[in-house]
Amino acid sequence: MASRLLWASKAASYLKISTFNRGFASVVKDLKYAESHEWVKVKGNSATVGITDHAQDHLGDVVYVELPEVGATVTQGSSFGAVESVKATSDINSPVSGKVVEVNEELSSSPGLVNGSPYENGWIIKVEISDTNEVSSLMDCEQYSKFCEEEDNH
Amino acid sequence: MRIPRNLEVWRLGTVNYLKALKLQEKLASDRKINKITDTLLSLQHPPTYTLGKRRTDYNLLVPESELKNMGAELHYTQRGGDITFHGPHQAILYPIISLRDIGLGARKYVENLESTMIELSSLYGVKAHGQRKCETGVWVGDRKIGAIGVRISTGITSHGLAFNIDPDLTFFKHIVPCGIADKDVTSLRRETDLVLPDDEVIQEQLVSCFARLFGYNDIIWKDKNVIEIDD
Secondary structure, eight states: OHHHHHHHHHHHHHHTOOOSOTTSOOOOTTOEEOTTSEEEEEETTEEEEEEOHHHHHHHOSEEEEEOOOTTOEEOBTSEEEEEEETTEEEEEEBSSOEEEEEEOTHHHHOTTHHHHOTTTTTOOEEEEESOGGGGGGSBOHHHHHHHHHHHHTO | OOOOOEEEEEEEEEOOHHHHHHHHHHHHHHHHTTSSOOEEEEEEOSSEEEEOTTOOGGGBOSOHHHHHHHTOEEEEOSSSSOOEEEOTTEEEEEEEOBHHHHTOOHHHHHHHHHHHHHHHHHHTTOOOBOOBTTBOSEEETTEEEEEEEEEEETTEEEEEEEEESSOOGGGGGGBOGGGOTTOEEOOHHHHOOSOOOOHHHHHHHHHHHHHHHTTOSEEEEEEOOHHHHOO
């Protein structure tokens, strides 16, 4: 199921079409997820962070992304920036602690990438992780899918 | 079985903008640690212009010094949205609520805020609408009657909505309201033929619409003087 979702989201992303009708939001295998709906891709000490498909769908069209400075410190669970959509600014929290080594400058001119490609071109920051143990406290894609389901069924 | 949800409403009268902001920050951090329940501030402001996180001050058409002469303040905030004006006879609601507890995202939350003002308008026979693509807010035809600007931090909301009961609309001439140049601003007074009751009555009705739309079971009303709440 998860790999079919992965294919669908990759295909949609490649074709630059918005994914299917929201019976469920897409998740990507091999990423880790925070309860505040951010994802992180970890490779050794390097991490790429963004917000999930569920998050972007619930936010609406993103018109502005507030990015941190390169070199800034981020802490797991704390805010590092914000997005604006439908006249609402929503904080984005970091799933990992460390130092910001790169920010996605594209988002300044194309904030909509967060909606259209939340797992790929819409990445937000890259972090040099200070404590790789923290990653184990995050959810995998199955746990996150279940978490989203429970949240949406309030 | 759903746990009954209560909304505590603070009727604050007219409050200086920064005082209200400080109060919201305190309440939001209390709400985050579950020290308080969902709380809604119902108030008005003295003449105040505010900007959102994007700092779109190019939409202020007069120099800041002139605002002082008019008796108005200017404040930069962390809320979403563009420049707007708040003043007497404009009903303000600042909900400090946990969106996570009710499973709402920003988009649905803002839609509900729009619906709150649409419902209130309909009580006076005014057909308002919201959810216009790219133009969040509440409109009667092409005229804007209600504005929204919200902040969500760790799933807790602050700032909120502003509904024009009968404010002095000339104040809006000094800005490009909400960054929209070609549309007018209006008020309930302008749009309805009915005689309006006191602001307090309308503000209470607005709160009731909010509570109903957000599914609260009970409203606990509290009348508070902001000076008393200061630390």
